[in-house]
Amino acid sequence: MKYYIISGEASGDLHGSNLIKELYLQDANTNIRCWGGDLMEATGATLVKHYRELAFMGFAEVIKNLPTIYHNIKFCKEDITAFNPDVLVLIDYPGFNLRIAEWAKQNGFKVVYYISPQVWAWKENRVKKMKQCIDKMLVILPFEKDYYKNKWNWDVEYVGHPLVEAVEKSRESGVGSRELNEQKIIALLPGSRKQEIAKKLPIMLEVSKSFPDYNFVVAKSPGLDDSFYETFLESYKNVSSVKNKTYELLMQSSAALVTSGTATLETALFGVPEVVCYKASTISYEIGKRLVNVKFISLVNLIMDKLVVKELIQKDLNTKNLVAALNEILNNKEKQIQLQKDYTDLKSLLSQGGHASAKAAKSIYEFIKQ
Numbered sequence: 001m002k003y004y005i006i007s008g009e010a011s012g013d014l015h016g017s018n019l020i021k022e023l024y025l026q027d028a029n030t031n032i033r034c035w036g037g038d039l040m041e042a043t044g045a046t047l048v049k050h051y052r053e054l055a056f057m058g059f060a061e062v063i064k065n066l067p068t069i070y071h072n073i074k075f076c077k078e079d080i081t082a083f084n085p086d087v088l089v090l091i092d093y094p095g096f097n098l099r100i101a102e103w104a105k106q107n108g109f110k111v112v113y114y115i116s117p118q119v120w121a122w123k124e125n126r127v128k129k130m131k132q133c134i135d136k137m138l139v140i141l142p143f144e145k146d147y148y149k150n151k152w153n154w155d156v157e158y159v160g161h162p163l164v165e166a167v168e169k170s171r172e173s174g175v176g177s178r179e180l181n182e183q184k185i186i187a188l189l190p191g192s193r194k195q196e197i198a199k200k201l202p203i204m205l206e207v208s209k210s211f212p213d214y215n216f217v218v219a220k221s222p223g224l225d226d227s228f229y230e231t232f233l234e235s236y237k238n239v240s241s242v243k244n245k246t247y248e249l250l251m252q253s254s255a256a257l258v259t260s261g262t263a264t265l266e267t268a269l270f271g272v273p274e275v276v277c278y279k280a281s282t283i284s285y286e287i288g289k290r291l292v293n294v295k296f297i298s299l300v301n302l303i304m305d306k307l308v309v310k311e312l313i314q315k316d317l318n319t320k321n322l323v324a325a326l327n328e329i330l331n332n333k334e335k336q337i338q339l340q341k342d343y344t345d346l347k348s349l350l351s352q353g354g355h356a357s358a359k360a361a362k363s364i365y366e367f368i369k370q
Helices: 010-026 038-042 059-064 066-083 094-106 126-133 144-152 162-173 194-210 227-233 246-251 262-269 282-291 299-304 319-331 333-350 356-369
Strands: 002-006 031-036 046-050 087-091 111-114 136-139 185-189 215-220 239-243 255-259 274-278 310-313
Touching: 002 010, 002 066, 002 094, 010 031, 010 038, 010 087, 010 162, 010 262, 010 356, 031 038, 031 066, 038 046, 046 066, 066 094, 087 094, 087 356, 094 111, 094 126, 111 356, 126 144, 136 144, 136 356, 162 246, 162 262, 162 333, 162 356, 185 194, 185 246, 185 262, 194 215, 194 227, 194 255, 194 274, 194 319, 215 227, 215 246, 227 239, 239 246, 246 262, 255 262, 255 319, 262 274, 262 299, 262 333, 274 299, 274 319, 299 333, 310 319, 319 333
Parallel strands: 002 031, 002 087, 031 046, 087 111, 111 136, 185 215, 185 255, 215 239, 255 274, 274 310
Antiparallel strands: none
C-alpha cells in the first residue's frame, strides 16, 4: 500500500513516526512519502519537506508568510498527484491539512485524519466541511468522540493518546540515565518555533536567578540550529541545554516551565510538576482571545476539565509570577500530592483507547482494504 502522510510540527513528527512503524507491521510492502521531521524519516519513509520549513505561529506571522504557505500547498498537491497514494493520512496541522483534505477529496483520494484539529476550541464552522472531505476521523482525546457525535452527528473513532505509549517506551528503555549528572534540575520547554521561543524563553531564563541551587536545562527544538539559542543562554550561570533529549531531561527534573501545547501533556505523563507558559504577539493574542472558546489553554487542564496545572498567559507571564508559581510546585507538599493524584487520573483517561498508534494503523489499513 502507498501512504502519503502530512504532519507540520514536532509533535506530529513523533506521532507520525510511531504510526509509520505500526503501518510497516501491518504491511511489509508499505511505501510511504511524508511531510514531517527526523523521526518520521528515521523510520524509512521518504521525507518530502521538514516541518521546520512550515512552522509559522500566530495571525501576524501567518499573514507575513502567505506566499511561502501558498507555494507549499501547490507543491504538496503536485507531489500527491505524482505519487498517487492509496490513502492520504493527515496529522493535526489544520491550517494546511484541511486545505489539502478538501482538494484530495475532490480529486478522488481517500482521506484519513489522525489527531483532530481542535475545533471544539475555535473555528467550529470547520466541522461541516470536514465531514464532507474526511473519510475517516481518528481522535486521541477522550471527550472528542462525544463532541463529534452529540454536536455534529459524526461517528469518529477514539484510539487513545499516542503520548501514553511514547512515554512508557522511554521509561522502559531506561533512557534518562544520569547523563546530566545533576541532582536538582528544572526543565525549560520553550516550544519548537522561533517566534514562540523568542517570546517566552527570556522570561523563563530570568527565573533561574531566583533558584541558584537548581540547574535550569533548556530543551532545544530539533528543528532549530544551536546558534539560535546562544544569545539567550550566554548570560546565565546555572543554565545549560540539551537537544533531542527532552524525555531524558523530564525523567530527571524536579519541575518544568512548559510552553502550552503537547509538551504540557508529556510533562504530566512523566509526573513532573509544571507551570504552563503562553505569550504571543499582542495582535495575535487579541484576535485569538475573541475567537477561542475554551476555559484553559493546556491539554492537561482541558482533558481533566479543571485547573490541575498553573497557567500564566500573556501579561501574567512575567518573572515575578513565574518565580512564585515555581516556588509553589517545588515546596508546597499538599500541592505536590494533589498534582500526582490528578496526573494518575489523567493517564487513566488517556489509556482507555488502548495502544493508540497500533489501533490507528490497523484502522487505516483495514479502511484502505475495504
